[in-house]
Amino acid sequence: MQANTMATAETSVEQRRAALDKQENNRRLLRIWLRVVLFTLFCLVLVGGATRLTESGLSITEWKPIHGAIPPLSVAEWEEEFQLYQRIPQYQEINKGMSLGEFKTIFWWEWAHRLLARAIGLIFALPLAYFWFTGRVEKRLKLPLVGLLALGGFQGFVGWWMVSSGLVNRTDVSQYRLATHLTIACLIFAGCMWILRGLSLHSTxxxxxxxxxxxxxxxxxxxxxxxxxxxxxxxxxxxxxxxxxxxxxxxxxxxxxxxxxxxxxxxxxxxxxxxxxxxxxxxxxxxxxxxxxxxxxxxxxxxxxxxxxxxxxxxxxxxxxxxxxxxxxxxxxxxxxxxxxxxxxxxxxxxxxxxxxxxxxxxxxxxxxxx
Known part of the structure; x- marks a missing residue:
């Protein structure tokens, strides 16, 4: 009888240890994923900074979340994009006479920034869905992670809201909207770091x-x-x-x-x-x-x-x-x-x-x- 009790206890301990190992393995996968997200966010902010420093942020004058992922592929498409840019005050007051080649330079900075923004959405959303439906996301993390995903979606709207401020009566974007856009990006970055740090091993x-x-x-x-x-x-x-x-x-x-x-x-x-x-x-x-x-x-x-x-x-x-x-x-x-x-x-x-x-x-x- 005593032997059976001891065997049951040992089995229970082994089961708990197996559960512990499984949960730690899930956390390891989440940590790897969050590190990739953080690195991509870091690159996104740097490219955004370069876009601002090169005055490239107004080169794409339309918001096409899906179709806009494909850059111009022909001379006619490049001319069409260039003509749209020529309508805004930045071209008329600052860059009048710019060649198509010079326009392509600023276009690629803004396009790269938008491409990275789209990429970070997929890098965050698809693994999150996989971890969620395979039971790898702990209950306490579900709401924060969904909140970060929602904030990222809102950030896409804020990015266009920022760009639109420079298309009519200004030659650059509003500093208020630029600051809002960068601050939200940093909040997403900080949120990912907070969760990652909580999932990492701490010294006792x-x-x-x-x-x-x-x-x-x-x-x-x-x-x-x-x-x-x-x-x-x-x-x-x-x-x-x-x-x-x-x-x-x-x-x-x-x-x-x-x-x-x-x-x-x-x-x-x-x-x-x-x-x-x-x-x-x-x-x-x-x-x-x-x-x-x-x-x-x-x-x-x-x-x-x-x-x-x-x-x-x-x-x-x-x-x-x-x-x-x-x-x-x-x-x-x-x-x-x-x-x-x-x-x-x-x-x-x-x-x-x-x-x-x-x-x-x-x-x-x-x-x-x-x-």
Whole structure:
């Protein structure tokens, strides 16, 4: 009787271990998928940045979500696209006389950006459907993943909403819509990183530590806000003026920051004010990151949290150096893209650092095994 009881218990343990192994294998597949999604999103944002820097974003004047995936394949089709572009203010006021060859250059940047956007939809949606219907998605992850998919679909609409702002009365897109478009992209990027970090293995040292968690959350929010400010700078071409540092227009605090009325409109439409606020945001982020590193060394010495805070501070310093270099080099496209790419890496690390204070998602049978 006792032998039968022991055999049953051993069988039960083996079954639970098998369930644990299966769930961990499912998580490994999800992690691989999310890493591919993050890499594609990273490329998408960089191509979007290049599209903006080369003034290519208005070269495709129609929104064709399906048919638009096929580029012009004949001379007649190229001429048709070019004629559509010639109708908008950007061509008439800035690029009048552009050759068809020059038009093709800006067209390919915008087409590549839209192609990547379509690709990320498939890269996200198709594997998600497969994992969902094969039972590989845990219940707690279903709503967040569907939410990210819906946000991605909405982002496609926002992208066209942004482009449409430059087709009638402007020669470029609205800085408000550009900032909205980039911020939503970063929210999707951050959401994927949050889920990926939760599915990854965490150190048990100082796990679920409340000290510093709020500060880590603040840092992640500040990183996202700083990217938003950077998008306003890009939308106004504010980086092409006042190309000195640490002084701006000859002083630490330049004049005429609130020359427009009402005063708050300067925060969004005055290039000098927008650039100055972006600088201030960088100083604030630098200071808070430094304070966080010091406090983690005091409160949680020799823990993963303390080590990550050091690496995070180093990344912020690199990003600050890239920002200053971008400014001093009058927004050289290579340096500017490095600055934008590093901003995404800093945001990703900030999200991972914040998530690290909470710990991984518990496996469904983990508690039983440990008990």
């Amino acid at each position: 040292e100082a796990a679920n530590e409340k000290k510093g968690r709020g500060f880590a959350a603040l840092l992640a929010c500040l990183c996202l806000f700083q990217i938003y400010l950077g998008a306003l700078v890009a939308g106004l071409n504010a980086g092409l003026s006042y190309n000195t540092w640490p002084l701006m227009d000859g002083s630490l605090i330049p004049g005429d920051l609130f020359i427009q009325q009402p005063w708050w409109i300067n925060l969004f439409e005055n290039p000098k004010t927008v650039q100055f606020v972006h600088r201030l945001g960088a100083y604030v982020l630098f200071a808070i990151t430094l304070w966080h590193m010091v406090s983690m060394a005091r409160l949680l010495p020799k823990t993963p949290h303390a080590r990550r805070s050091v690496l995070f501070f180093v990344m912020v310093c690199i990003q600050a150096a890239l920002g200053i270099t971008t400014l001093l080099m009058h927004v050289d496209i290579h340096v500017a893209l490095a600055h934008q790419g590093m901003a995404l890496l800093v945001l990703a690390f900030a999200i991972a650092h914040w998530r690290g204070f909470i710990g991984e998602y518990p496996l469904t049978v983990q508690a039983e095994l440990r008990g």
